[in-house]
Amino acid sequence: MxxxxxxxxxxxxxxxxxxxxxxxxxxxxxxxxxxxxxxxxxxxxxxxxxxxxxxxxxxxxxxxxxxxxxxxxxxxxxxxxxxxxxxxxxxxxxxxxxxxxxxxxxxxxxxxxxxxxxxxxxxxxxxxxxxxxxxxxxxxRELTDDEQQLLTLGRKNSEGRMASLLIGLSRRRATRGLDASRVSLNMKRADLANYLGMRMETVSRVLNKLQSDGLLHGTRREVTIADSAALSARAGSAAWIADQ
Amino acid sequence: MxxxxxxxxxxxxxxxxxxxxxxxxxxxxxxxxxxxxxxxxxxxxxxxxxxxxxxxxxxxxxxxxxxxxxxxxxxxxxxxxxxxxxxxxxxxxxxxxxxxxxxxxxxxxxxxxxxxxxxxxxxxxxxxxxxxxxxxxxxxRELTDDEQQLLTLGRKNSEGRMASLLIGLSRRRATRGLDASRVSLNMKRADLANYLGMRMETVSRVLNKLQSDGLLHGTRREVTIADSAALSARAGSAAWIADQ
DNA sequence: CGATTGTTTGAGGAATATCAATATGTGTGG
DNA sequence: CCACACATATTGATATTCCTCAAACAATCG
Missing domain, CATH: 2.60.120.10 (Jelly Rolls)
Structure with a gap:
């Protein structure tokens, strides 16, 4: 015992x-x-x-x-x-x-x-x-996470949403003592798209763009964050600024 | 005492x-x-x-x-x-x-x-x-509300979002024993727009449309729900159905 | 290795943001 | 109580993002 x-x-x-x-x-x-x-x-x-x-x-x-x-x-x-x-x-x-x-x-x-x-x-x-x-x-904390996600869905464009997710997953890995530059994208693209409030075709295109811009590289199931500062910048740049 | x-x-x-x-x-x-x-x-x-x-x-x-x-x-x-x-x-x-x-x-x-x-x-x-x-x-319950709002922002178009908000406010009035057909929209349009993840011009247009379709009537600060079933229907019809 | 499932790519169109102009409302001093 | 100024809201025209549909491509599983 x-x-x-x-x-x-x-x-x-x-x-x-x-x-x-x-x-x-x-x-x-x-x-x-x-x-x-x-x-x-x-x-x-x-x-x-x-x-x-x-x-x-x-x-x-x-x-x-x-x-x-x-x-x-x-x-x-x-x-x-x-x-x-x-x-x-x-x-x-x-x-x-x-x-x-x-x-x-x-x-x-x-x-x-x-x-x-x-x-x-x-x-x-x-x-x-x-x-x-x-x-x-x-x-x-779950409440805070949901609120963060509301902000992401409400204020950011597709690139910002994807970047936010990647940053978030990376941070969580860091707190577990894992390599923060490597992020698992194990789920189906459709689920990723659903979570981010967009279509899977858009997910695909956005990941492509981030990759060809040199912020990411990796396979379908796992990506490596090459430039985390630039990625954060894109996560932070909103689709639009709230009025007033 | x-x-x-x-x-x-x-x-x-x-x-x-x-x-x-x-x-x-x-x-x-x-x-x-x-x-x-x-x-x-x-x-x-x-x-x-x-x-x-x-x-x-x-x-x-x-x-x-x-x-x-x-x-x-x-x-x-x-x-x-x-x-x-x-x-x-x-x-x-x-x-x-x-x-x-x-x-x-x-x-x-x-x-x-x-x-x-x-x-x-x-x-x-x-x-x-x-x-x-x-x-x-x-x-x-706050968590549930946030999750409901995530679903609204993630899956619904501007009309669906506005309808969802109106239905929600109406329900809350009902639970307080108030007239559920009357909903106060006291806040600024910009705040409403921010909450719904859209621009205030779109808020304005959507409210107009619901009004001219006969589902709503009222003033700037308060609307009356004329056809709550039809409004629910529009709140329920998604912008799109999730893949798979 | 064929069948099935999941993913990417491309062309076109719809929804909604943006920008600019106008209208309406609200408060304040005369 | 009116008139002006400022804040807020609506309307219109245009631009852009992202969804839609369709087809090719890749991966997975029996």
Whole structure:
């Protein structure tokens, strides 16, 4: 048992569950309480659902390997990709408040997740205010991300949107200690296009342009950022400036 | 003192603080605890800041009269209007997690707000799990609203966006027991345009079209929805269907 | 290796931004 | 209460971006 806890602690130290358990005033005993509730990595096949919109909330998931996309289906049947998640990201917070998942999470490729079951969470949240605060902070960060994306969709042209996404993914890799110049574009072009609010033909053309302008190079599935300053500049230059 | 509590209880019963205090298993004593911490309505002048992005979080505010807009400024200096808030709406949740406001709230007109100071909230949240859950639920609803708006900006044309906004505002009025066919468009056209990710000239033209098509009529500052079914239909018809 | 699925390229057109001019509304001092 | 000035909103003509449709191309899987 002690051995298992040790193993989990090690696994968690590299992902956002670390962010979730460790820094905010939890003592060793509390950390152990939390970690003993996390079931270690298990597999999710490519194209398999992790959870589905409307389904009852069962657990929080931390991606330990692979990648996921989340999407929502609205009343009119329109689908919007909400985000892409890589190793170290936390999935399922959307279901915490209403005990029902508000979006669908699907594995882009063969992946692995750790699992923190719901029934433990409620309990832990009451016992550990620090954990409660950290969960709120993570929810709040999702809100900030959404707002950033609203700004991107509302104010930027196709090039700016693509550049913003690449910069964002690059930053997230940097915070995980990975090579920030290399970004995985594992998802289908259609999903990328959906996420960015444009058509896949446009995605293709924009990536081409960035490439021939020398800001990027790489393959279909992974690009390398050659000039990150120039890329940031294009992400920052809006399609238009708001009136007034 | 009893008289004041009574007055506040009455005032709250019409706004989302009611939603916040009353329904989720709080007993009378707990409600009284919460209400005695809410300072009653005070004035906010038109064009005055309620709180500013980056400022430390001091309190939650419930709009009791008037209207507000919230906006974020990103690193590149681009501004995005995040939402419009009317009587009964709750403002400031964005600051709860990090104790820092993530957006700016500005009064569109002379308004009034009730105030729930921060130092009480932390305390109350630990004592009353039901309150904690309700606050999480409200945060989660903001997330859902943002996601809905992402879908609107990503998938709909200008007519669909405008129709979606009008339907949304109308629904919110309905939940407050107000006339759902009448919608206030108190904000500047430029703010409306910013929120919808288009230019104010386009806002103007789209409103004109909806009006001449007989779905709407009204003045510059307030419109009446003449055919809400047809308006919903236009809100639902996307600019395009996602690939795949 | 053929079938299927996913991606890129090209030509044309529709939606919407831009620019410029006009109109309407709002507040202030006479 | 009017008239002027300034802010806000509408209208019109043109330009541009990006979507649409169609076809070729590349990758993936049995």
């Amino acid at each position: 002690a051995k298992q806890t040790e193993r989990i602690k090690h696994a968690c130290s590299r992902c956002s569950l670390a962010d979730l358990c460790l820094p905010y005033g939890l003592d060793l005993d509390e950390i152990a309480q939390l970690e003993s509730n996390v079931s270690p990595s298990h597999d999710v096949a490519g194209d398999a659902l992790l959870f589905d919109q409307g389904e009852s909330f069962q657990a929080l998931y931390a991606v330990s390997a692979g990648s996921f996309k989340t999407s929502v289906l609205d009343a009119d049947g329109l689908e919007q990709i909400m985000g892409f998640y890589y190793a170290g990201d936390l999935l399922g917070l959307d279901g915490l408040a209403d005990k029902t998942h508000q979006c669908t999470a699907l594995a882009i490729e063969h992946s692995q997740v750790c699992r923190l079951p719901f029934d433990q969470i409620e309990n832990l949240m009451t016992r550990l205010p620090a954990l409660r605060n950290q969960l709120m902070r993570l929810m709040s | 009893a008289k004041q509590t009574e007055r506040i209880k009455h005032a709250c019963s019409r706004c989302s603080l009611a939603d916040l205090c009353l329904p989720y298993g709080l007993d009378l004593d707990e409600i009284a605890q919460l209400e005695s911490n809410v300072s009653p309505s005070h004035d906010v002048a038109g064009d005055a800041l309620l709180f500013d992005q980056g400022e430390s979080f001091q309190a939650l505010y419930a709009v009791s009269a008037g209207s507000f807009k919230t906006s974020v400024l990103d690193a590149d200096g681009l501004e995005q209007i995040m939402g419009f808030y009317y009587a009964g709406d709750l403002l400031g949740l964005d600051g709860l997690a990090d104790k820092t406001h993530q957006c700016t709230a500005l009064a569109i007109e002379h308004s009034q707000v009730c105030r729930l100071p921060f130092d009480q909230i932390e305390n109350l949240m630990t004592r009353l799990p039901a309150l904690r859950n309700q606050l999480m639920r409200l945060m989660s």
